[in-house]
Structures are given as C-alpha cells and as structure tokens.
Amino acid sequence: MERIDPGKIPMYSLPDGEKIPMIGMGTFGNDRFTPEQVSSAVKGAALAGYRFFDCAAAYQNEAQIGEALKEAMEEGGIARKELFISSKVWNDMHGRGDVLIAAAKTLKDLQIDHLDGYMVHWPFPNYHPPGCARDYRNPASRPFIIEEFMETWEQMERLVDAGLVRYIGVSNMTLPKLKAILPLCRIRPVFNEVEMHPGFQQPELYEFCRENQILPIGFCPLGSPTRPDRDKLPDDVSVMDMPAVKRIAQAHGVHPALVCIKWAVQRGHMPIPFSVYEAEYTSNLRAVTEDPLTPQEMQELKDADTGRRIIKAQNFLWPGASGWEDLWDLDGTISKNGWNS
Numbered sequence: 313m314e315r316i317d318p319g320k321i322p323m324y325s326l327p328d329g330e331k332i333p334m335i336g337m338g339t340f341g342n343d344r345f346t347p348e349q350v351s352s353a354v355k356g357a358a359l360a361g362y363r364f365f366d367c368a369a370a371y372q373n374e375a376q377i378g379e380a381l382k383e384a385m386e387e388g389g390i391a392r393k394e395l396f397i398s399s400k401v402w403n404d405m406h407g408r409g410d411v412l413i414a415a416a417k418t419l420k421d422l423q424i425d426h427l428d429g430y431m432v433h434w435p436f437p438n439y440h441p442p443g444c445a446r447d448y449r450n451p452a453s454r455p456f457i458i459e460e461f462m463e464t465w466e467q468m469e470r471l472v473d474a475g476l477v478r479y480i481g482v483s484n485m486t487l488p489k490l491k492a493i494l495p496l497c498r499i500r501p502v503f504n505e506v507e508m509h510p511g512f513q514q515p516e517l518y519e520f521c522r523e524n525q526i527l528p529i530g531f532c533p534l535g536s537p538t539r540p541d542r543d544k545l546p547d548d549v550s551v552m553d554m555p556a557v558k559r560i561a562q563a564h565g566v567h568p569a570l571v572c573i574k575w576a577v578q579r580g581h582m583p584i585p586f587s588v589y590e591a592e593y594t595s596n597l598r599a600v601t602e603d604p605l606t607p608q609e610m611q612e613l614k615d616a617d618t619g620r621r622i623i624k625a626q627n628f629l630w631p632g633a634s635g636w637e638d639l640w641d642l643d644g645t646i647s648k649n650g651w652n653s
C-alpha cells in the first residue's frame with residue numbers, strides 16, 4: 313500500500329492555533345456500500361496517511377469504523393492524538409438530554425473517550441429513516457426555529473465543557489441561519505460542513521465563514537456520483553464532467569476527481585471525498601501534496617460555478633412548504649414558508 317507522508321498535507325489553523333489537515337475522508341456509504349466496506353476503507357485510509365475522518369451517527373457504521381480505527385492505530389503505530397475524529401448528532405437527537413445521549417453512543421461506537429469534532433448534522437430536528445424514498449415526508453417536520461436550535465447548541469457547548477468534544481461545528485447551515493445563531497453562541501462553531509464543489513461553490517457563504525474563522529468543510533466534493541437515488545434528479549450537474557474540470561484534468565494528466573480536490577484545498581475549504589477503493593482514496597490524498605493548479609486554472613474553475621445544488625434534501629420538508637428551495641433560504645431570509653399557514 314502507498315503511504316503518503318502526513319507532513320506533506322496542507323494544514324489549517326483553528327482559531328486556537330490547533331492544526332488540522334485540509335483534507336478528510338468521507339464515511340457515508342451512500343446507502344450503497346456496507347459498513348464493512350466503508351470501515352475497511354477507513355482503516356486503509358488511516359494507514360495511507362489520512363488523519364481527519366468525517367463520521368456521523370446517521371451513517372450507521374460508527375461501530376465498524378471504531379474497530380477499523382483501533383486496528384489502524386495498532387498496526388500503523390498511529391497515536392490517537394494524531395487523528396482528528398469528527399462526528400455529527402442526527403436530527404432525531406436534538407434538544408436537551410438527547411444530544412448528550414447521542415454523543416455517548418458515538419463515543420462508545422468509535423471506541424474513543426473524546427471526539428475531536430462534533431457537528432449538528434442539520435439545523436432542524438426533521439427525521440427521515442435511512443434509505444427512504446425520494447417522496448418520503450415526515451409530518452412532524454418543521455422549519456428552522458432558532459430557539460430550538462440554540463437549545464441543541466447549548467448541549468453541544470456542554471460537551472466541550474465536559475471535555476468530551478474538543479471542537480463543535482454546524483452543518484447544512486445557510487448564510488442567514490449562520491448569521492442569526494453566531495451572536496447567540498457561547499462557544500462558536502469552528503466548522504460549517506456544506507455542499508461545495510466546482511459546480512456549487514457558494515461564494516458568499518464561503519467568504520463569510522472564512523472571515524469568521526469558521527472552516528467550510530465541503531461535502532460531495534466530487535459531485536457524489538454514487539449518492540442515493542432519492543438525491544438524483546435528471547438535470548443535476550455532473551461535476552466531474554464539467555468542461556473546465558475535464559480540460560484541467562487533461563492538462564495535468566489526472567482524473568477529474570483530483571482536480572476537484574486540488575481546487576478545494578487551494579481555494580481554502582476542506583474536501584472530504586469518499587471512496588471504498590484504495591487506488592481512489594490514496595490518489596485523492598496524494599493530489600493535495602503535488603502538482604498544484606495554476607492561478608489561471610483556479611480562475612477558470614471559479615468562473616465555471618453553476619450555482620446548482622445537488623443535495624436538495626427534500627425529505628426534510630415540512631407540511632405546507634412549497635419545495636426544496638424553502639430549506640435553503642434562497643431569498644436571503646430564514647424561510648418558514650407554509651409552516652402554520
């Protein structure tokens with residue numbers, strides 16, 4: 313197996329000076345890969361040189377990943393403190409009490425005594441069962457309610473106070489929601505994990521996060537070709553087929569996936585590509601250590617932004633909402649469209 317020197321991986325400084333790698337390994341099996349396939353890749357990735365792992369209770373594989381990371385630490389002589397293990401509280405565990413229970417289960421499953429990162433997976437408690445169909449709707453779903461979110465966030469802060477979590481973050485936060493919560497946070501989020509790739513660059517959210525010392529973590533960094541069917545629509549952008557991505561890939565003699573990864577790291581957000589294949593996850597990691605994109609190529613990719621989101625997340629819609637756009641505050645205000653109307 314190829315091993316990449318973690319010392320060659322670009323690093324990001326958290327607000328307190330702690331350094332973390334600018335690339336992580338995704339662990340969502342996309343409803344297609346078994347927990348064993350994903351955890352075997354996680355072990356291989358740790359041995360290959362990955363140090364950041366993006367886990368979540370909702371991915372239903374933390375117990376297998378915990379075992380895989382333990383084996384990788386033993387076999388690879390990797391110290392726990394070299395790893396940055398991050399997870400997320402799922403939507404059915406928001407609120408007082410439940411966040412602490414969710415974190416305890418994740419710690420037990422991952423076989424660790426603290427998490428390096430812990431995020432609120434979605435900003436509302438809207439639950440859908442794993443593997444559900446595209447048209448599944450939960451009648452208990454509701455829009456973002458700031459008081460409710462802050463109750464959950466206070467529990468996240470308590471986890472930091474208790475020494476069970478080192479850094480907390482948010483995920484799927486739009487700009488209006490992020491601006492609304494920040495003044496209310498006793499401990500500010502250091503991450504916002506959102507969809508980001510050359511086809512959906514979210515420039516305003518990106519700039520705001522960086523100005524506020526929040527690292528954007530880009531999920532679906534390759535456009536998630538293996539995403540669940542519920543997240544596929546016929547006119548979705550196919551990121552690795554974008555002409556600019558393909559042209560630059562050809563110029564560098566690499567797969568378009570590697571262009572997406574280099575672009576993210578050079579721009580300044582952390583990609584968390586997923587793959588169960590050793591050749592893919594090692595080449596993804598190696599890509600950030602060699603042969604950078606030129607300023608002209610970075611500009612070409614910036615200009616290629618389609619502004620089109622792949623993960624619409626319509627399963628989280630509440631009764632009366634008009635469409636997936638309501639989840640994403642497209643008019644710049646926090647949408648409550650249809651709720652209680």
Ligand SMILES: NC(=O)c1ccc[n+]([C@@H]2O[C@H](COP(=O)([O-])OP(=O)(O)OC[C@H]3O[C@@H](n4cnc5c(N)ncnc54)[C@H](OP(=O)(O)O)[C@@H]3O)[C@@H](O)[C@H]2O)c1
Nearest residue numbers: 338339340366531532533534535536538569585586587592
């Ligand atoms: N916070 C959230 O709400 C949220 C939402 C979605 C995802 N995430 C996180 O983000 C991670 C990444 O997103 P994702 O898994 O949906 O999508 P992704 O990383 O954009 O795409 C993954 C797919 O890309 C292909 N691939 C990977 N490396 C490649 C390479 N070097 N060459 C060619 N193809 C390559 C693989 O497909 P093949 O198997 O066909 O090769 C793989 O299944 C997830 O695993 C999860 O940790 C978070």
